[in-house]
Each structure stands twice: as C-alpha cells, then as structure tokens.
Amino acid sequence: MEMLNVSHVSKQFGEKKVLSDLSFSVPAGSVFGFVGQNGAGKTTTMKMILGLIAADRGEIYVNGEKVTYGQNKTNRYVGYLPDVPEFYSYMTPREYLNFCGEITGMETNKNKSRTTELLALVGLEHEKRHIKGFSRGMKQRLGIAQALMNQPKLLICDEPTSALDPVGRKEILDILVSSKEQTTVLFSTHILSDVERICNAIAFIKDGKIALSGNLEQIKNMHQAAGFEIEFEDSSDADKLLFVFPDGKKRRERNIAFDDVNEQKMMDVLGVVVNQKLAFTKIERLEPTLESLFLEVVSK
Ligand SMILES: Nc1ncnc2c1ncn2[C@@H]1O[C@H](COP(=O)(O)OP(=O)(O)OP(=O)(O)O)[C@@H](O)[C@H]1O
Numbered sequence: 001m002e003m004l005n006v007s008h009v010s011k012q013f014g015e016k017k018v019l020s021d022l023s024f025s026v027p028a029g030s031v032f033g034f035v036g037q038n039g040a041g042k043t044t045t046m047k048m049i050l051g052l053i054a055a056d057r058g059e060i061y062v063n064g065e066k067v068t069y070g071q072n073k074t075n076r077y078v079g080y081l082p083d084v085p086e087f088y089s090y091m092t093p094r095e096y097l098n099f100c101g102e103i104t105g106m107e108t109n110k111n112k113s114r115t116t117e118l119l120a121l122v123g124l125e126h127e128k129r130h131i132k133g134f135s136r137g138m139k140q141r142l143g144i145a146q147a148l149m150n151q152p153k154l155l156i157c158d159e160p161t162s163a164l165d166p167v168g169r170k171e172i173l174d175i176l177v178s179s180k181e182q183t184t185v186l187f188s189t190h191i192l193s194d195v196e197r198i199c200n201a202i203a204f205i206k207d208g209k210i211a212l213s214g215n216l217e218q219i220k221n222m223h224q225a226a227g228f229e230i231e232f233e234d235s236s237d238a239d240k241l242l243f244v245f246p247d248g249k250k251r252r253e254r255n256i257a258f259d260d261v262n263e264q265k266m267m268d269v270l271g272v273v274v275n276q277k278l279a280f281t282k283i284e285r286l287e288p289t290l291e292s293l294f295l296e297v298v299s300k
C-alpha cells in the first residue's frame with residue numbers, strides 16, 4: 001500500500017519553475033529518502049504534502065486521501081519536523097511535549113504516557129534542562145518526538161541530519177529506524193551515506209523532476225554494470241595484469257579494479273589471471289554505490 005502519492009505536481013514561484021511534473025510514491029512501512037541538491041525543491045514538496053503551499057498542477061494523496069491546499073484534514077495522518085524547528089525555549093522537553101499533547105486535545109493520561117514513551121525513544125528522558133540550553137542534535141531529537149506525538153502514519157522530516165556532526169547524525173538515523181515500527185518515514189537529505197545507511201526506498205529529485213526512484217536494492221541491481229576488483233599476493237602480479245589491461249585501475253599496491261565492465265571483459269581479465277598464473281588472494285564484485293548512481297543521474 002502507498003502511504004504517500006505525489007502525482008504530476010508542478011510549481012513555479014513567479015518566473016522560477018521549481019517542480020515540473022513531479023511524481024513519486026512512498027510505500028507504507030518504508031524509510032524513504034528524498035534526495036536532492038540545495039534548491040532542488042525538497043522543502044517545497046514537503047510543504048505541499050502538508051497543504052501549506054498550493055500546487056499549480058497535480059495531486060497529492062496521503063493514506064489514500066487527497067491533500068487540499070489550506071486545509072489540514074489529511075494532516076491528522078502526518079507528523080512533521082521542519083528544517084529549522086522552533087520551540088518554546090523556556091520549557092523542559094517534558095513540558096514541551098505535554099504542551100503539544102494538550103493543544104491537540106490529547107487526553108491527560110494518554111498525554112503523559114506518550115510523552116514518557118517518546119522521551120525515552122529519543123534519549124531525553126532524564127533531561128531536566130530547559131530547551132534553550134540544548135544542542136542542535138538534542139533539538140532535532142525533541143523535534144522528532146514532537147512529530148511522533150499523535151502517532152502519525154507518515155513522519156516527514158526535512159533534512160533532520162544536515163546540521164549535525166557524525167555522532168548526532170547517527171543518533172537521529174537510529175531514531176528514524178526505530179520509529180519505523182510505528183510509522184512510515186519520509187526524510188529529505190543531501191547526505192548519501194545517511195540514505196545508504198537506513199533507507200529501503202528513495203527518490204532523487206533533479207531539475208524539478210524525479211530522476212530516479214524506487215526500492216534501493218532494485219535500483220542498485222538495475223545498475224549492476226559496476227565492476228570488480230582483484231587483490232594479488234604481490235604487486236608484481238598486479239603490474240603484470242595492468243600491462244595486459246592498461247584500463248585497470250591500481251588501488252593500493254596489490255589491487256586492480258575494473259569499473260563499469262561487461263561479463264565478457266571480466267572473463268577476459270580472469271582468463272589472463274589464470275593463464276599467467278597470477279597469484280590472487282581475492283576477487284570481489286563491486287556494487288554500485290549510491291554516490292556513483294547519484295553522479296550518473298546528475299550528470300545526465
Ligand atoms: N516562497 C518562495 N518564493 C520564491 N521562491 C521560492 C520560495 N520558496 C522556495 N523558492 C525557491 O524554490 C527553489 C526550491 O526551494 P526549496 O527550499 O524547496 O529547495 P530544497 O531542495 O529544500 O533546498 P535546500 O536543500 O537548500 O533546503 C529554490 O530555488 C528557492 O529559492
């Protein structure tokens with residue numbers, strides 16, 4: 001089932017076309033990476049999903065219901081962490097979540113237990129300080145807790161890791177993975193290693209359109225062109241192979257890699273390894289990395 005469907009959406013601000021015929025869908029239960037360079041239109045798309053910006057053309061469905069600009073009906077399914085979250089900084093995290101529960105009409109006991117549960121999920125259960133003393137990472141964690149408060153079916157996070165150091169990023173990614181138990185996760189980013197770490201499906205946005213989307217494993221398989229790498233026992237054997245195949249790339253002393261080769265080429269290379277009795281310790285297929293896919297997409 002699809003939790004989110006964005007269908008043929010276009011948007012321009014004045015003369016500037018930002019989205020043109022943008023379509024993608026997010027399967028229920030997935031951790032979905034929405035990837036694009038600065039200014040690609042990620043935030044604009046997310047605000048449209050929330051009904052905060054009107055699309056010029058196209059339709060958006062959340063949990064099968066059509067999003068209407070200016071109405072918040074479909075937002076009962078959605079939790080949202082904006083790119084720069086704002087809080088009442090004089091509150092403690094517990095007070096803040098309680099407050100969020102109250103203004104959405106949550107029953108008192110439910111509010112208490114949900115707050116406790118979510119503070120534990122984001123690792124702030126023992127934090128007594130006021131939010132004004134929080135680091136960026138702590139604020140992002142609190143923001144995710146707030147977005148999850150009403151048990152949304154779809155959690156939307158706009159670049160939740162971009163401003164954080166590697167430790168802070170890992171904490172957020174871990175939280176997103178554990179939220180997968182309760183909700184579908186859509187997050188935007190330009191950090192490909194984050195996507196590679198936790199997403200099972202992605203969409204790359206480029207020039208206002210989706211350049212590539214779908215299940216990450218399937219996408220990688222589709223682009224299996226990739227290559228392989230041979231590690232030799234000593235560097236003289238590596239050099240012998242390089243003499244026959246100057247297009248091989250020497251990596252470190254004893255490794256030769258061939259990128260983007262077909263089966264025949266691989267057989268030719270292995271034939272020479274066998275015939276010349278070159279002693280190898282390892283032959284490895286190279287998977288395409290998300291980075292190589294991304295570069296392939298953006299260079300088209
Ligand atoms: N209200 C607006 N009025 C005019 N132009 C806008 C408006 N909002 C966004 N834009 C433009 O639309 C384009 C897409 O912006 P958007 O914020 O959606 O990109 P983004 O992918 O979120 O980028 P970033 O990675 O920097 O957050 C940008 O060129 C931006 O300047």
Ligand SMILES: [Mg+2]
Binds near residue numbers: 043158159
């Ligand atoms: Mg943005």
